[in-house]
Amino acid sequence: MATAFTYAPAPERVRPHLRDRYGLFIDGRWTAPKSERYMETINPADETRIADVAYGNAEDVDRAVRAARKGFERWSKLSPADRAKFIYRIARAITERSRELAVLESLDGGKPIRESRDFDVPTSAAHFFYYAGWADKLEWVMRAGRTAEPIGVCGQIVPWNFPLLMAAWKLAPALACGNTVVLKPAETTPLTALALAQIIQEADLPPGVVNVVTGEGATGAALVDHDDVDKIAFTGSTEVGKIIQRSIAGKGKRCTLELGGKAANVVFADAPLDQAVEGIVQGIYFNQGHVCCAGSRLLVEESVHDDVVARLTNRIRTLRLGDPLDKNTDIGAINSRVQLEKIRELVQSGIEQGATLVQAECELPARGFYFPASFFTNVHPSHRIAREEIFGPVLSVMTFRTPDEAIEKANNTPYGLSAGVWTAEGSKNMWIAQHLRAGVVWCNTFNQFDPSSPFGGYRESGFGREGGVHGLHEYLKMN
Amino acid sequence: MIAAPPRRRVYVDAVMLEARAAELAKRSIKTSAKLAGIDIAIRCTDLTTLEGKDSVGRVRSLCAKAISPRPGWSGIPSVAAVCIYPNLVAVAKEALAGSSVRVASVATSFPSGQVDLDVKLADTAQAIAAGADEIDMVIDRGAFLAGREDLVFDEIAAIKKLCGTVHLKVILETGELGSYEATRRASDLALEAGADFIKSSTGKVGTNATFPTALVMCEAIRDFYHRTRERRGLKLAGGIRTTKQALTYLVIVKETLGDAWLTPDLFRLGASSLLDDLLMQLEKERTGHYAGADYIPKD
Numbered sequence: 192m193a194t195a196f197t198y199a200p201a202p203e204r205v206r207p208h209l210r211d212r213y214g215l216f217i218d219g220r221w222t223a224p225k226s227e228r229y230m231e232t233i234n235p236a237d238e239t240r241i242a243d244v245a246y247g248n249a250e251d252v253d254r255a256v257r258a259a260r261k262g263f264e265r266w267s268k269l270s271p272a273d274r275a276k277f278i279y280r281i282a283r284a285i286t287e288r289s290r291e292l293a294v295l296e297s298l299d300g301g302k303p304i305r306e307s308r309d310f311d312v313p314t315s316a317a318h319f320f321y322y323a324g325w326a327d328k329l330e331w332v333m334r335a336g337r338t339a340e341p342i343g344v345c346g347q348i349v350p351w352n353f354p355l356l357m358a359a360w361k362l363a364p365a366l367a368c369g370n371t372v373v374l375k376p377a378e379t380t381p382l383t384a385l386a387l388a389q390i391i392q393e394a395d396l397p398p399g400v401v402n403v404v405t406g407e408g409a410t411g412a413a414l415v416d417h418d419d420v421d422k423i424a425f426t427g428s429t430e431v432g433k434i435i436q437r438s439i440a441g442k443g444k445r446c447t448l449e450l451g452g453k454a455a456n457v458v459f460a461d462a463p464l465d466q467a468v469e470g471i472v473q474g475i476y477f478n479q480g481h482v483c484c485a486g487s488r489l490l491v492e493e494s495v496h497d498d499v500v501a502r503l504t505n506r507i508r509t510l511r512l513g514d515p516l517d518k519n520t521d522i523g524a525i526n527s528r529v530q531l532e533k534i535r536e537l538v539q540s541g542i543e544q545g546a547t548l549v550q551a552e553c554e555l556p557a558r559g560f561y562f563p564a565s566f567f568t569n570v571h572p573s574h575r576i577a578r579e580e581i582f583g584p585v586l587s588v589m590t591f592r593t594p595d596e597a598i599e600k601a602n603n604t605p606y607g608l609s610a611g612v613w614t615a616e617g618s619k620n621m622w623i624a625q626h627l628r629a630g631v632v633w634c635n636t637f638n639q640f641d642p643s644s645p646f647g648g649y650r651e652s653g654f655g656r657e658g659g660v661h662g663l664h665e666y667l668k669m670n
Numbered sequence: 671m672i673a674a675p676p677r678r679r680v681y682v683d684a685v686m687l688e689a690r691a692a693e694l695a696k697r698s699i700k701t702s703a704k705l706a707g708i709d710i711a712i713r714c715t716d717l718t719t720l721e722g723k724d725s726v727g728r729v730r731s732l733c734a735k736a737i738s739p740r741p742g743w744s745g746i747p748s749v750a751a752v753c754i755y756p757n758l759v760a761v762a763k764e765a766l767a768g769s770s771v772r773v774a775s776v777a778t779s780f781p782s783g784q785v786d787l788d789v790k791l792a793d794t795a796q797a798i799a800a801g802a803d804e805i806d807m808v809i810d811r812g813a814f815l816a817g818r819e820d821l822v823f824d825e826i827a828a829i830k831k832l833c834g835t836v837h838l839k840v841i842l843e844t845g846e847l848g849s850y851e852a853t854r855r856a857s858d859l860a861l862e863a864g865a866d867f868i869k870s871s872t873g874k875v876g877t878n879a880t881f882p883t884a885l886v887m888c889e890a891i892r893d894f895y896h897r898t899r900e901r902r903g904l905k906l907a908g909g910i911r912t913t914k915q916a917l918t919y920l921v922i923v924k925e926t927l928g929d930a931w932l933t934p935d936l937f938r939l940g941a942s943s944l945l946d947d948l949l950m951q952l953e954k955e956r957t958g959h960y961a962g963a964d965y966i967p968k969d
Contacts, residue, residue: 196706196924196932201698305696465889466686473689501896509925518698615681635683 198511201518203304207295212243213381215251215405216388218258219398225250230407232381235301235524236515236559244381247404249413252373255402256417259344259371262399267341267369269397271327278326278366280394281387282319285312285359288390292383296355297515299382301524301560302478304516314640315359318658321642322363325663329368332663339667341369342445343421346414349384350427351377351526352481352582358384360657361424362401363642368666370422373402375414377427379527381405415439422446424665426483429580429606429651447655447665449483449647451580452608455601456486456637457591457623460495462613463635468502470611470637471586476510476564477638479525480584483652484609486637487581489566490600493590500549500568500588507551507564514556522584525560534562534583541567541576546587572603580606594619598626607649611637630656680858680893682851682886691881697921701955704917708952710932711916712739715749715948716774716905716940720781720873729758733765735967740949749945750934751804755780756797763801774804774839778829781843781872783808787825794832804837805829806869806905806940809856811846819859826863839905839938840865842887845877850886857890861902867938871908878908884919888926901930907940913951916944 212229214221226248231240247255266274285292289312296307325332333339345365349357358374365372376384388403404410408431415423415435422445425435429450439446456474458467474486491499515523525531542548546567555561566586570577576587591597601610610629614620624632630648633639640646645661647653655665699707717736719728729752736749751772752762762773775797778790785793794805807829813821830838840860844853860868868887871878884906891902904927906919916939923931931937946966954960 195929196710196920197703198697198699199701199703201700309696461681463681463683463686466683466690469686469690473686518696615683636685636689 198519202514203294203516203518205290205294207291207298207386209242213245213385213405215245215247215255216385216392216401216403217251217255218261218402219392219396224248225254230378230405232299232379234298235379235526236556238558238560241298241382244385244405247375247406247410251404251406252410252413252417255373255404256344256346256414256419258399258402259373260419262371262397263341263343265397266371266400269369271329271369274367274369275323275326277394277396278319278323278363281390282316282323284390284394285316285319288386289313289316292355292386294516295386296383297523300351300354300380301515301526303520303523304518305520306478311353311356314642315356318356318359318363318642322367326367329663329667332660332667333669338670339368340670342666342668343370344419345370345372345422345424345666346375346417346420347372348375348411348414348423348425348427349377351380352478352483354380355383355387357426358387361426364657364662365424365666366400368663370666371400373404373414373420375404375406375411378405378407412438420444422666424655425449432653445665447647447657448653449655449657450608450651450653452483452485452606452648452652453488453578453580453604454484454486454606454609454611454629455488455490455604455627456611457597457601457613458489458491458495458499459614459619460492461615463615464495464499464502466635467613468499468506470613470633470635471503472506472510474611474637475566475586476507476522476584479522479562481526481530481582482638484631484638485582486609486611487586488577488601489586489588490591490597491588492597493592496588496590503566504549507566510551510564512551512553512555512561512563522564525562525583528560530582531560531562534581534585537576537579537581537583538565538585541570541574541587544574544576546570546574546576572600578604594623598623602628605651608652609633680851680854682849682854684850684882687850687886688882691885691922694885694921694925695881695918697918699917699921705952705955707917707920708913708948708955709747710920711913711939711948712749712945713747714932714934714937714939715945716751716753716907716938717749717945718753718873718907718940718942720753720755720776724755724758726758726761729754729761730765733762733771735945736771737766737769739945740967746949746952750938753806753940756793756800756802759797759800759802772803773801774806775800775802776806778807780806780808781874783810784812787828790825791828791832794829798833798836802836804839805833806839806841808841808843808872809860811843814847814852814856822856823859823863826860826865830864837866838864839867839869839903841869841872843872843875844870844879844883845875850882853883854886854890857887858894861890861894865902867903867905869905869907869940873908873940879906879910881918881922884922885926888923892927901936903936903938904931905938905940910939910941910944911947912944913947916948
């Protein structure tokens with residue numbers, strides 16, 4: 192009898208260059224924090240320490256903003272073609288160091304290497320390539336007769352779910368338009384932003400153009416409150432987004448917010464069901480569900496509910512959970528203990544409110560933060576799991592009977608970042624897409640991203656767009 | 671009484687199908703997994719020669735290789751079958767006597783299938799009479815594309831009836847069907863009509879087996895199994911030359927149909943030169959070195 196075809200461990204063996212301790216990147220140099228404090232960043236896959244990272248306080252933020260202001264004088268006056276050259280250099284360096292960056296991202300954040308390697312890092316490079324191309328073509332962004340100039344110093348605060356990619360989304364258009372930046376990475380995932388700072392240093396960008404200040408919530412607050420910051424760009428929770436908007440009210444600062452979501456993935460009976468199941472899996476289990484545009488509410492036409500649930504149940508059995516650095520891992524580690532507890536609490540509420548939990552049976556590693564691929568059936572719109580963003584690998588399945596009901600249920604949320612529609616009928620696809628209140632609607636696919644395509648939300652999912660020409664408007668003053 | 675073809679239409683969308691196939695193609699198959707995969711791939715190979723210049727001598731040497739792919743090495747299994755034209759079945763039958771290797775014969779006017787049913791039946795009957803254990807028939811793609819699904823269904827059913835216990839593989843020639851949805855439709859049709867295996871390609875047209883095609887065929891077999899609890903088989907053929915390709919097909923079958931399908935009873939790879947690469951990769955895994963191509967006997 193033939194041997195069983197069982198996948199052997201396939202660990203990514205490249206180890207990134209790590210420092211034991213990281214300072215702040217201010218004015219083109221690495222400096223010790225005035226706070227004299229450092230924080231540990233850990234590997235969520237096994238809870239071991241990776242490195243110490245500086246804690247930037249208000250004084251550190253002030254130093255960074257002053258450096259950015261000084262840098263702005265030079266950067267904004269540089270010829271656009273020269274700015275483009277610097278940005279291309281960053282893009283190329285990301286490509287050259289892609290393997291190392293992918294490992295670093297998985298190590299620090301817990302996402303599978305398959306995703307950091309095939310999605311996060313190449314898409315990050317693509318954003319720099321894309322916006323580098325815009326730097327000397329900005330007059331084409333404007334309507335005829337108007338001119339544009341950079342805004343000034345931008346405070347950019349990025350989340351822990353796509354640390355490098357979100358930094359790229361923010362930095363690339365800001366730099367192309369001639370702005371300078373103080374970037375504040377998330378406290379649990381600072382390492383790829385620091386690697387990016389290193390790349391920027393090696394690319395010889397003028398000092399102060401990009402400054403990276405690591406820290407916690409208070410660091411971000413100091414950046415938001417700083418008087419000499421002209422624009423805040425934030426990606427993160429709706430809760431923090433509201434705080435930011437309150438604190439900058441009346442100060443004349445520009446602002447873009449990309450916040451939470453509770454996206455509906457709408458599956459009609461005439462959908463390509465196997466592909467819809469792939470889209471559902473991609474929509475909710477990609478990056479352990481730590482995705483603001485995750486398709487976390489599945490709305491399925493009642494007549495195919497049982498069929499879809501059966502297919503999905505079979506499909507999640509094949510998902511491989513474990514070491515994020517194994518090339519065959521589909522579900523890696525939850526980003527932090529705090530997030531794991533939040534997921535557990537919401538799942539518990541789902542059980543208590545009477546929904547039925549379906550979970551992939553798999554052994555969870557003894558150490559580290561893990562949660563199996565899960566979904567709930569018998570979910571009612573009033574359940575917490577149907578309304579609150581879980582930000583984990585947990586899907587809520589609900590049904591509808593008519594297209595109108597599908598739209599009504601899909602739009603019945605304070606959020607509006609993304610949505611998915613699955614049907615073989617083109618006209619229905621278009622009709623539904625027009626009526627969904629969401630910044631992005633994917634038709635017969637999910638989680639497709641491209642630098643040339645704008646991304647952003649409705650209502651409590653935030654405002655402003657990132658990507659494409661739209662993304663440039665957020666970093667220009669129009670005269 | 672022949673049952674009617676299935677009426678339920680299954681939609682297939684290329685974007686996510688191809689994305690899923692590409693994802694499966696990225697599975698990293700190393701060390702023990704690679705050895706196990708190569709072993710299964712050899713056991714599941716239909717060692718094939720289907721050329722106008724095939725001769726008695728050529729078929730005899732192919733049969734020798736099928737029984738013992740690498741004389742002198744321990745633990746190398748025989749392949750599943752040799753796959754040849756009907757007129758050479760008797761030669762292969764004799765050469766393979768006493769071994770586990772089966773004789774598969776293409777029939778029904780392979781590769782085009784553009785003759786009347788009575789000629790197809792005669793072609794098949796002759797191959798069976800000469801000793802074929804398995805029949806690889808082709809569907810009438812012209813009829814399928816013209817919407818004559820009933821005709822395609824009836825032909826498969828008629829050949830199946832003639833075959834009796836002889837294993838019937840139904841070649842869909844997916845490269846001529848034009849879309850994944852048509853491949854799915856033809857798969858459903860063939861399974862309902864009684865195919866023991868559905869097979870992707872003849873190897874005689876521009877597009878042969880591909881990863882997304884394999885995936886969509888697996889989905890049809892899986893759904894048929896869920897509907898009927900009957901396990902039907904999959905054969906992929908055409909352009910499969912490397913171990914890497916073969917292992918990806920194993921991954922697609924494993925993750926769509928399950929490990930139960932990874933046996934010669936339910937899975938075949940139709941190929942001529944694949945076996946040489948499997949042996950070369952096997953030697954590399956065993957010894958740590960690549961041998962030159964000349965250390966692998968040519969059949």
